Amino acid sequence: MKIRVGFGYDVHKLGVGEELWIGGIHVPHSKGSIGHSDGDVLIHAICDALLGAANMRDIGFHFPDTSDDYKGIDSKILLKRTIEIIRNKGFEIGNIDSTICLEKPKLKYLIPEMQSVLANVLSIDSEDIAIKATTTEKLGFVGTQEGIAAYATVLIQKD
Template identity: 75%
Template sequence: MKIRTGFGYDVHRLGEGYKLWLGGIEVPHIKGSIGHSDGDTLIHAICDALLGAANLRDIGFHFPDNDPSLKGIDSKILLKKTVDIIAQKGYTIGNIDSTICLQRPKIKDLIPQMQQVLASVMGIDIDDIAIKATTTEKLGFVGTEDGVAAYASVLIVKNIG
């Protein structure tokens, strides 16, 4: 058995007139993520972690932000494609540990729904997806509510022989 780990990070500016998508669900808020896709920071961090663990570069390589066919795309589609990409190399997901950094709104009550959506998209058990949320105590771009950031650590497994 071959075990590999990966780490992902993503950040998006927040602005009025955009929807805030995190973990595959729309989060009610006056500001949303500004991005080429739907701007789901958590999903993008998970995609980067999975691709990195399989030594397959990053989300921008596979889904470039200058590709007009990806404009406004639902990030759940990118996540499903990412899972398929690592599966072509023989990998399955062991577990995911992630953190969303967002000053407002508070999202702790939405985490179970995010876990359910992500588990469904990736075809894994909900117990294999940890999502945590934190603020930055009003420091930096997250603290001033100008942006959102997410971190993800993953473990992938390949059965050999």
């Protein structure tokens, strides 16, 4: 069995009047992610981690923000395509461990729904998707509520 680990990171600026999508769900808030797609930093970080683990470059290579094909696209579609890319190479997900960095709103009650949505898209058990949320103690662009960041580590395997 071949086992690989991948790491992903994404960041988006927050803006008034934008929608906030995290982990495939809409999060009610006065600010939202500014991005070419729907700006879902958690899904983007997971996509990068999966692609990196499979040595398939990164999300920008497969879904460039210079293409109108991806303007405003639901990031769950990008995740679905990403899992197809790695599965075509013979890999399956072992597990995902991720962290969302956001000062407000608090996400702890939304995490089970995010896990369920992502598990459905990826066709894996929600128990294989860890999502944590943290602040940056009011430091940096996350702390001043100018932006949002997410990190993801994945384990993929091939028989």
